[in-house]
Amino acid sequence: MTQLQDVKGGTRAPLTPWKKKKKKEEVFPGVRSLNGRWGHLFVAPFMIMFLIFGLAPVIYSVYISFFHWDPLGGSEFTGLRNFSLLLADSDFWLAIRNTFSIWALSTFPQMFMAIGLAVILRNTRLKGKSFWRTILLVPNITSVIAITIVFGQLFGRDFGIINGILDFFGLNRHIDFIEGVIPSHIAIATMITWRWVGYNTLIFLASMLAIPDELFESASVDGATKWQQFRFVTLPQLKNTITFVLIVGTIGGLQVFAEPQQLAADGGSSKQFLTLTLFLYNQAFVNNKYGYAAAIGIMITFIVLIISTINFFITRKISNDGTR
Amino acid sequence: MRTSWKAKSAAALAATLAITAGVLTMPAPAAEPVTITIWTFGDVIQRNLVAEYKALHPEVSLSIKKSDLDPLNGTNMVTACTSKVGPDIVAVEVSYSGYWRSYPKCFQDLRQMKTSDANVAAGVEAGLSATEIKKNYLGWRWEHGVAYDDSVIGIPTDVGGLEVAYRTDLFKKAGLPTDRIAVGKLWPTWDAFIATGQKYLAKLSPADKKAGKGFIDNSGTIYAAIMNQGTEKYYKNDGTDTGKLIYDTNPQVKKAWDTTIKATDAGIGTRIGQYTSDWNIGMNKGTFATILAPAWMMDYIKAQAPDTAGKWDIANLPVGGGNQGGTQLTIPSYAKNKQAAYDFLTWYLAPEQELKVFKTYGLFPAASVTYSDPALLNFKDPFFNNAPVGQIYANGVSQLKPIFEGKLQRAIDQAIGAGLGRVAAKKMDAKKSWAQVLTDLKKVVNN
């Protein structure tokens, strides 16, 4: 891989295989003096198990994506047909729309909330620090199925509490959180945000706590306001954390499955709940089209990869702009 | 590790107790012990009958796994059939019958099985194969367990039936008759049913209208009711495993769709989804006055809305007869204990047992020989104003004809249901929605 890149680049000097030139110099983070050959032994247990239980199913799935396979029927080689059918399938694009919509609604507001909460919790004069921090993780320990039942009740169109609260404030809208496209996405995004915002807050809090006080001192000496301090001191230091949270959130968010499936197993009458993974699952386990499902799985992986990469570059650019 | 230490000592204690108990109670000369594994859902397999069978046959233990219907009749059965590892009995719901009838290789042909003498004392003769007991059951319900190649893969437990459960107090308020015979006469046809609904709506106060009250809980339920009253659905049996698709040409489909759209457009339904929490609350508040109710739904209404006792009654369905739900018990081809399973199955599904199930749980027997039993005919339900529900449902189910269900039955039902849902939610007009149904179905039926 490295060689090809060099050849394409043209102007680079030939590199040794183990050093890749990137935007900044890559330094081997480990300890040179340690005997590297132990490395193979140490990763062996992981690698073996991974190859059997992690990789083998994947390879098998890639293999059957070139077939039309019904486990109770027969199989038939179809080449790239599953992929061409998929790209022409309006349901696939609907699933992409839904997945991205849910992802956007659950990732970005959550990020703002998490950073905001972290700022509040960062304050050394806050009372009850330990308590607030611990509460943040409570949503994480529930099972998705139980939570979906609870939220399903809360989001009921005619008698749900949330609509009840909206009524109380005079917005007699009776939002249909099941049938409406955006409302249904908001419902799912709410469940996801509820579960993860606490966890992400802690991650941001930790990063903020690691920012040396001197930076703030010198900024305030220079006359920076609180907001300026936040923008020019805190945020750049959070760059890596934001990237991490964004990427992990993306990998998870683009694969949302349990919540939509519990609310509407077939994806809903307007397919509003059809996320990419639900689409995959239904094609495999309801329609018995495993080959087609495998093709979907491969597409999902590509999409996640592309979005993660874009995320990575965008956050670097933004925080680079932010530094003085 | 603490946990395994505790587990070990618990196991040791249990073992000691078991051995002691075994020594103290000399077992009667018993037949070979066998464990029958059953996969089921909901309350298809009744606890009290299980206990009864155990008393009859101490050597038999029943290991029952309950699941959600969808993984059970879907993924679980598919993985079991591909890996040839699975239970001895599986309960298959009617909506999945079309699919599994295309795969008789996954099941034991029950015409090839014969009952042993295990249950002779309990009233089940020896030497009975499926062919012999067929006559005890409702013809069209039996067909749900017959594969495309005529092998018998399952025997029915219950039949849902379908009648109209209505609120007498709300009908009275709207100036409609409350006596169930008179109510039945209001709607000999579905158009008359819709017209009655419109009459009901006209009498609603503006406050009620604003609160979203309606005549029927969900007009979408009319579609399935009409489909079951015909003789054909989405397939013709042409002797192949897939069957011949006729969903786009069958006039019954058009009739059912058009009538449902008419009902939706007339606004007689409240659009509340069945089995949601809104629906449960709606039952309590009188948000809707009618529900198309199978027999098993009566217990559900009793549990969710006990305060409405006595305010309901049951009237005949328009046109006559309907069905929603029902189960077949099947024996997979890879089952380990086929004979024991068949003996249990034939006992459990014998008319006497199905009658017992009806009395304790309200599942209406598919064994039609019970319909002449006075216990059934005279059964009245006080919650539903002492309606003779046994008689009403028996009449209803006797009017239906066998309909061939094919492999993609569920998928087609779902696509059409989604189409009706879109119209009800005002997302699309009927024509566009039907066009989308056809496009969706093309994807489903092709590769």
Place this chain on the structure above:
Amino acid sequence: MKTKTPRWRKTSPLSYFLLATITFLSIFPFYWMFVVSSNTNAEISKSPPSLIPGGRFLIVAKKVMSAEGVFFSNALLNTFIVGIAIALAQVMFSAVAGFAFAKLDFRGRKSFILFVVGTMMLPSQLGIIPLFMLVKNLRLIDSLLGLIVPALVTAFGVFWMRQIIDAQIPNELLEAASIDGASVPRIFFSIVLPIIRQSSFVLGLFAFLAAWNDYLWPTIILQSPRHFTLQVALTQLKPMYGLDYALQMGGAFLATAPLLILFIFVGRRLVSGVMDGAVKG
């Protein structure tokens, strides 16, 4: 010269209000579960619904534990065993491999880790059928091992451990030890492991939680009721059609209660562990 303006102002009442709201929202669903399970279905179906617990929790709890096919104590035990086994295994495998990726130089290191991270992006639902066939060939269907073995390794765990070790173990420390003549395994067990103990605990805890709440795979693999884990056992509570809210919420509450109790004891450590893992500026 340092200015004398205080760095931190008193936290505003608005901030406390926000925190209180977050707390309320975090806890409300549990509270709601308890309310629903302690009332009858009929009371739940009233509108507006009762927001106060009824008196029936013990009744419902008893129903759940004695429900047919729900061998609650078995399920609890099974879930514990599976959770602990998976947690321990994941921590060990991930720590060992993570250490190698973080500190040892060996051939293929870069591509390995990239590859491993890449597979994190694959949807897990895809692998169900091939994994099932694999597990069947290993004769692990319907056994707890069928749950444990496929979950022994996790790409995320390795990735996490690599970050942790990279952040928490200074190279100088290892260099000094190696100069003193310690072998790599010795270094790993005596130096690295003690330092990452806290973070390993967190990884293990999250693995335990995930195993506790896992539903899809156990439903497919486990077949005899006595082998069920809690989530699968709870599906036995489902009535034929629709939902039995009181019973199912009661089951869900009972299945979550042990975690809540666990959380009371380890919550603080979990928090510090999460935060330790985050600091990699």
